Amino acid sequence: MNQQMLVLIQCQDQVGLVAIISNTLSAYHLNIINMREYVDEASNKFFVRVVCNGTNSDTEELQLSLAAVLPAHAQIQVNPSRRKKTVVLVTKEHHCIADILVRQHFETWGSEVQAVIGNYDDLKPFVEKFDIPFHYISHEGLSKKDFEEAIISQIKQYDYDYIILAKFMRILSPDFVKTFEKKIINIHHSFLPAFIGANPYKQAFERGVKIIGATAHYVTDDLDEGPIIVQDIRHINHTYGIKNMVSAGKEIEKAVLSRAIRLLTEDRVMLNGNKTVVFD
Template sequence: MNNLLILIQCKDSVGLVSSITRILAQHQLNIIAMREFVDEEAQKFFTRIECSGELANETLLKDELASNLPFDALIKVTPTTPKNIAVLVTKEFHCLADILVRDYFETLGAKVKCVIGNHETLKTFAEKFDLPFYFVSHENKSKADFETEIASILVQYKLDYIVLAKFMRILSPDFNARYPYQIINIHHSFLPAFIGASPYKQAFERGVKIIGATAHFVTNNLDEGPIISQQTIHVNHTFNAKQMAVAGREIEKAVLSKALEQVLEDRVFVSGNKTIVFE
């Protein structure tokens, strides 16, 4: 028997769960796990259903669900198979290292297809894992040319997500539009505090007692996309900006790892600028 996921988001109404489960039973699909949530303010319904069984006709299933759900329901039927990702980097290795080690031992839930860097610093490291590394310099070229070169590489692979593992370049709206809610960034701050490139310096100057990291989907608003996962740790007056950055790297790895786990298992729904995450 095959396992598959059914992901639905739609306007809330009475009897949705009953209608959905009835249709799945008619298709001889056994529900292994089902999670649902209603955003009462937005009046939206979300559900993630893991099923087992042999699905004879996916199109028919989706049509029957659509005809029994509110208009414009978003329905996705997907097998529980690993996703394909590309990783974009600059010079820092800690997030990339965590991803590549888990990819090597097949615990990532995805297959890393390539690594792209705007510096060559991590080329040798990526190649140790027999992964293609593409060096795309951002220097002496326009942003449009830089991003076009990256896009020409990405299009060679059938990708589900792009991970910015400390990729220190701001992507343009045109680039982001190619991959709506498919680009995941790790930001070295507990957003919405201290956006931009130097959050640890900002945190030190502000005298904060907590630092953190945030994984989020990339949108056109800098560091303001829907948040997937966050963590914090305590610091005190003895920490300087450099020591905060060292401590923060461990959180960055952990937060990005958790966010990737949730996204790659199709546990994350985007609703406006928020996410619903079925842990």
């Protein structure tokens, strides 16, 4: 019986890589349904996402065979889990976490929230309506180090692929980021790199912008400068005050974050230094 397989590869570029990969898959009687590739000429790196089907299910053997014919140190994944597990961090705002939980409830994507952690307990009753654990860890009265250690300890109680900052309005330390390197996804309420940091809508209003936006990105040590996954904008005009901007921005934020999570769950995002390759 045929089954679908997903192969993800990134490596140094060289002539004939598409042929090498295609021939290897053919040798395993795998038929390519879709192949998307990209070459970053500046770094001489090759990226490819291949969807194929066939009767051969020996993923470990296929991975070894690909490694044997690809450039040294190639990163190869065969059939990564399509059901990504997440831990979500929140503060008080509900629009992003509500969108995530409703999508999960109706099984419209391959993301599964294991737990929600909040530094306020405002969202606890809502989250628990979906039978998902909510952990309240207050930042008040604790040093930043102790607060983050408490969150780290709680996160490690769960199995996770990503940690989603769904309007978690705290700046994370380099130690925290390093603990979950390449695993933390944030939604920032501006079209980065414009208006980095706090109060971006106030900054945008004072600048008199005619578009507002949101950015979903990986979290790194550099505030709001991690690799960008998804961005979107909305046109506004001079009649928009800060409250109007915030209201419109929330709609963009939840849409952008949800799209980023969907792309991650479908293994369509590959890191390329401080950029991403997104096969949407």
